[in-house]
């Protein structure tokens with residue numbers, strides 16, 4: 001008993017400390033090489049669009065891909081950077097992704113709240129005419145930014161700004177401007193295409209507003225991360241989510257119990273989840289409250305086979321509306 | 332008015348208590364043997380191995396509890412065999428095996444980008460999502476562990492306190508070591524949902540160390556460890572709700588505080 005802290009303990013403690021430091025060093029050096037050994041893009045390949053008259057665009061997430069596609073139509077070739085079905089909050093690029101970027105004309109991303117790795121790769125992809133388009137710039141910082149999406153506070157801005165269709169309209173304007181700068185001879189074409197998609201967005205916005213105007217319930221519960229703050233804010237709903245605006249945060253026991261109580265007091269019988277996220281917590285919440293689990297798609301998750309289906313973002317949003325109407329008991 | 336006891340009405344909390352208490356019994360009993368055999372770090376090593384087992388389960392879509400049980404028990408057996416065959420110190424073998432386990436886990440996690448969130452619940456514990464199946468497995472395994480310790484009590488006792496006499500009496504020290512290590516592997520896996528892979532070794536070490544400070548006989552030490560462990564897990568789980576802090580932190584810090592208190596008190600009475 002007295003020898004518990006004897007030489008054996010010291011020896012193994014030292015070993016584990018060493019092991020930890022070794023792993024730390026390896027991890028750090030690996031992380032370093034990801035960024036520094038990136039090969040420079042091949043020369044003479046910087047302006048592919050001018051020869052082919054086609055814009056080469058890379059977008060991080062589905063809504064941006066769809067907006068760009070709608071604006072460019074056949075004058076653009078748009079690649080999706082973050083593969084469908086992957087958690088967009090924890091994804092980060094590998095060197096091969098940077099190579100693709102270096103050959104593109106435009107890179108569309110939301111902003112540092114969704115893609116914090118942007119600032120790191122910016123230095124690695126310098127030798128190209130790539131335009132970096134942060135769509136969060138369309139936000140009126142004072143008015144539009146939502147930082148309190150659920151009932152429980154978080155220190156991050158909500159990055160899911162594409163769930164507000166008015167903001168999407170502004171993003172289309174931005175894309176039309178940027179693409180017209182790269183291909184000035186197609187400016188009128190881009191403007192016309194953009195307008196057509198903006199009309200669709202405005203129609204959808206009106207449909208949402210009308211459908212969600214008269215509802216028995218104005219609170220909806222998300223058994224995952226708080227992705228729907230912008231949507232809730234625009235139509236006067238309240239989102240209550242188990243985790244914050246990114247999926248990493250785990251609710252405390254007390255938060256969990258408070259949400260159970262809130263659901264019971266308001267007779268809420270639906271727990272919304274992401275279609276592709278683990279739903280253990282949502283299941284526990286549903287079991288505790290007798291609620292059913294319904295998927296609500298934040299617009300970035302879709303089966304890979306639907307990747308090139310036109311208008312998939314709009315159709316996901318229409319499906320979401322039906323599910324919300326059901327859950328909230330709207331007329 | 333809501334009372335502080337309202338937490339006991341919730342199904343998830345009842346499951347966490349049942350799982351926690353059965354894990355607590357297993358950990359406390361094993362902990363006493365492991366400390367006396369100077370093999371306390373084995374829990375730490377096997378916890379790292381169970382990390383790989385969880386990652387295997389999550390990436391293949393199996394139940395992580397079962398894949399972790401399977402992988403950890405196999406590795407525990409291999410660990411003992413390596414030590415007995417090579418004559419290496421057991422802490423060396425533990426360091427070898429645990430770094431292998433952790434590296435394998437890291438590899439699997441990096442290959443599959445979708446399992447990160449769920450993996451956290453195993454690293455740090457997650458009392459909100461303990462399933463009924465996990466509770467039943469925990470209770471059954473805790474029961475069998477108690478029965479095994481009762482049945483082989485003499486063998487465990489001899490090989491722990493007097494290996495030479497055990498040999499004379501015809502008890503195989505190697506077999507007892509294998510059994511204890513495999514049981515530790517099972518217990519580590521059961522504890523990971525309650526306090527997490529990173530802290531599960533504390534459930535084995537701290538209550539047993541506290542009991543060994545004050546016990547006069549070996550049986551007292553075993554009983555004391557179980558009492559400490561059950562009390563600390565019960566109060567820790569309640570504190571996690573009352574004070575709104577993570578359950579793993581509440582349980583481990585509470586038991587550590589109690590251990591320090593016991594050390595201070597026994598020091599004074601010894602003077």
Ligand SMILES: [Zn+2]
Nearest residue numbers: 160227245298
């Ligand atoms: Zn999200």
